[in-house]
Amino acid sequence: MEMKPAVASLAALAHEGRLAAFRLLVQAGPMGLAAGEVARRLDVLPNTLSASLSVLSHAGLIASRRAGRSVIYTADYDAMRELLAFLMEDCCAGKPEICAPLAAAASGACSTGREMNPAQ
Amino acid sequence: MEMKPAVASLAALAHEGRLAAFRLLVQAGPMGLAAGEVARRLDVLPNTLSASLSVLSHAGLIASRRAGRSVIYTADYDAMRELLAFLMEDCCAGKPEICAPLAAAASGACSTGREMNPAQ
DNA sequence: TCCATATTTCGACGATACAAGAAACCACCG
DNA sequence: CGGTGGTTTCTTGTATCGTCGAAATATGGA
Numbered sequence: 001m002e003m004k005p006a007v008a009s010l011a012a013l014a015h016e017g018r019l020a021a022f023r024l025l026v027q028a029g030p031m032g033l034a035a036g037e038v039a040r041r042l043d044v045l046p047n048t049l050s051a052s053l054s055v056l057s058h059a060g061l062i063a064s065r066r067a068g069r070s071v072i073y074t075a076d077y078d079a080m081r082e083l084l085a086f087l088m089e090d091c092c093a094g095k096p097e098i099c100a101p102l103a104a105a106a107s108g109a110c111s112t113g114r115e116m117n118p119a120q
Numbered sequence: 121m122e123m124k125p126a127v128a129s130l131a132a133l134a135h136e137g138r139l140a141a142f143r144l145l146v147q148a149g150p151m152g153l154a155a156g157e158v159a160r161r162l163d164v165l166p167n168t169l170s171a172s173l174s175v176l177s178h179a180g181l182i183a184s185r186r187a188g189r190s191v192i193y194t195a196d197y198d199a200m201r202e203l204l205a206f207l208m209e210d211c212c213a214g215k216p217e218i219c220a221p222l223a224a225a226a227s228g229a230c231s232t233g234r235e236m237n238p239a240q
Numbered sequence: 241t242c243c244a245t246a247t248t249t250c251g252a253c254g255a256t257a258c259a260a261g262a263a264a265c266c267a268c269c270g
Numbered sequence: 271c272g273g274t275g276g277t278t279t280c281t282t283g284t285a286t287c288g289t290c291g292a293a294a295t296a297t298g299g300a
Contacts (some may be wrong), residue, residue, distance in 0.1 A: 007136050013207075014131035015288085016123060023206075029213030036246060048289065050248055069246045069297050077218055081225045084204055086143075087133075088229035093149030096230055098197055103227035105201045109208035110219040135258085156276060168259060170278050189267050189276050 001086040005060065009083050012059035017044060018052045025062055025075040032074030034067070121206040125180065129203050132179035137164055138172040145182055145195040152194030154187070 013019050020042050025033060033041075039049040053073055056062045060079045065072050084106070092098040133139050140162050145153060153161075159169040173193055176182045180199045185192050204226070212218040 003136060003139065007134055007139055010130050010139065011134035014127055014134040016127050019123065019127055019130065023209065026208070027210045027213060029215055030218060046247065071247065077222065080207070081222050084222060085225040085229050087200070088146070088226060089143065091146045091230045093147060095149055098150060099230040102197065102201045102204060102230070103223065105205040106208060106226035107223035109205050110211045110216055110222070165260070166277065191277065
């Protein structure tokens with residue numbers, strides 16, 4: 001990944017409402033959530049949420065598809081992976097013992113199969 | 121990690137100059153780099169870089185110590201780990217096969233021992 | 241076609257962030 | 271004590287971002 005899109009992704013996430021929406025979609029999994037459902041769970045106005053999702057979408061962090069009257073948004077796990085890899089690129093000056101915990105945190109976040117929190 | 125400090129960290133990184141500085145420190149390892157050395161490698165004015173490092177420092181992403189006339193900055197790998205864990209928290213709705221690549225990317229970034237890029 | 245639901249776009253205001261010059265500050269050395 | 275290199279703080283002009291009300295668009299059903 002290059003610098004510009006990485007900055008765009010980070011800028012998209014550097015906002016309380018957008019970060020909450022993104023994490024909700026990350027936690028929701030590949031099935032995604034309807035825009036209205038996200039707005040309801042986060043308790044934000046639909047137009048405000050739409051603006052947030054638009055920013056995340058332009059940054060490539062989420063994707064959308066139409067399903068009837070609803071628009072379903074899903075996290076782009078591949079983009080997320082690229083962003084994390086970019087942050088850690090060539091890290092630690094060849095001292096794996098420094099960044100081993102980083103990798104451990106990454107694998108620990110999802111492999112434990114914690115319960116989903118619907119109310120967020 | 122909670123929402124507020126996570127947003128602050130992401131906002132600190134959502135800037136081309138600051139992101140470049142942070143990645144340089146991440147790649148430099150625990151020994152860190154002097155502020156002037158960072159400014160020289162990134163070709164930015166000292167005062168501009170100082171402002172960038174100040175933002176990163178306030179976000180908790182880097183730490184500083186004085187060494188003679190220079191100030192040495194180092195990446196805070198623990199803060200970095202917390203931020204990545206926060207982004208991936210409870211991800212994938214219990215589908216480890218989705219986020220396994222995320223963990224793989226994390227461990228691949230540093231365990232391969234690539235060479236440092238001094239010019240970056 | 242007409243209506244209700246779901247979502248996006250538009251317009252405008254207030255707030256915040258950025259870059260750079262100038263000056264101040266700190267630590268070492270003669 | 272004065273000078274120099276290294277770094278930070280201050281100030282200012284400019285630009286960008288975020289939110290919300292109101293209106294527009296898209297879809298499905300009676």
